[in-house]
Amino acid sequence: MVSEVVERKEFKAVADATLSDFFTRTPRDADSYCLRMTSGTTDGLPLFLVWDNRFTAHGLFAGADRVLMCTGSLAARLGNALLLRNGMGAEKARVLCADIQDMMPEFSALMDDFKPTELYGFSSFVRRAAAFCSPETGARVRALLFASEPVSPALQNVFESVFPNALLKLVYHTNETGALSRPPCGHLPLDSYHVLDGVDVAIDDPDETGAGDILVSKRISPNIVVEKYRIGDIGRIHHDPCPCGETSSLQLLGRRGYDYIRIAGTTLLQKEFERAAEALNDLFDDYRAEASSQVTDSAVVGAIVLRVHRKDGMWSEALAREIARRFSAELFLTQTKTLDDLVRAGAFSPLVVERASEPFQVKLKELKLTQRKD
């Protein structure tokens, strides 16, 4: 147990503790545990940790029947399939794990055959899968399940038209800590949650509106407690009675981007931005990047604005174009695809480069990569 704030890069010690705890204490009810692998740590290596489902599993899958799993990495898909089968109230559920590369016209026949009743995953990925749903298949879907990702009003409209009988259900959790919220009560806006029993949420250094970094304290196994973990999200606590009987809720305001931001089906790594910026150090001296996503008629499209500063003050339109061209070709947003590749595939809009005439303030809490909400 620690009494100070635990930063993301310090979470490895907690993850290692879950592993050694699992392997040194026997006997165990193996069905209650699963091994999780997270993405996007500061040193580029994934974290391995053992989840004790009694403390970490969220309730989103309870009662699920035929689930189409639309999550990014193979590890996440398999992890979620395991979770679903192990003590989540959906032991008999059938699961179809899809890959983003499966989203081709041929996928329609598979969807008609599988007849999903629930879709779970990234909203941008579910949006893509929706394009291959026939009206009959879409009408059979009972719920769309999302974890820790805002669903914009534009995307909600798309889902309502493709899946007219589906409820939107969101839960707040992270790969490090597991579930943080209760399943939705049905009375709160989609960006707000009731905190799970046994989880303590505090806001670090809130601004005048009450918004600030979310610090989470919770027990993640019988022997391991995480205290004041800076999870990387910004939020605000509201003290309003809810018709369901709860007296407070946590509103999620966005991701601060400590290590990574997930957007439009990709993972933007802070470290990769640093590497690409270093490769272009002949063109600019410092930068800040802001990522966002927009829903178009056919897909969720990511967008990145790169603000750059040159100490010598030199600037021209040609220079801005050169930075955009080289940065897009240099920056990898998936393991194999650059921003340039994704722009050509229509998944991202072309990089916008803006001049910052003043140097960026270097502050302790300054972050180079941030996410703007829709």
Ligand SMILES: [Zn+2]
């Ligand atoms: Zn409620």
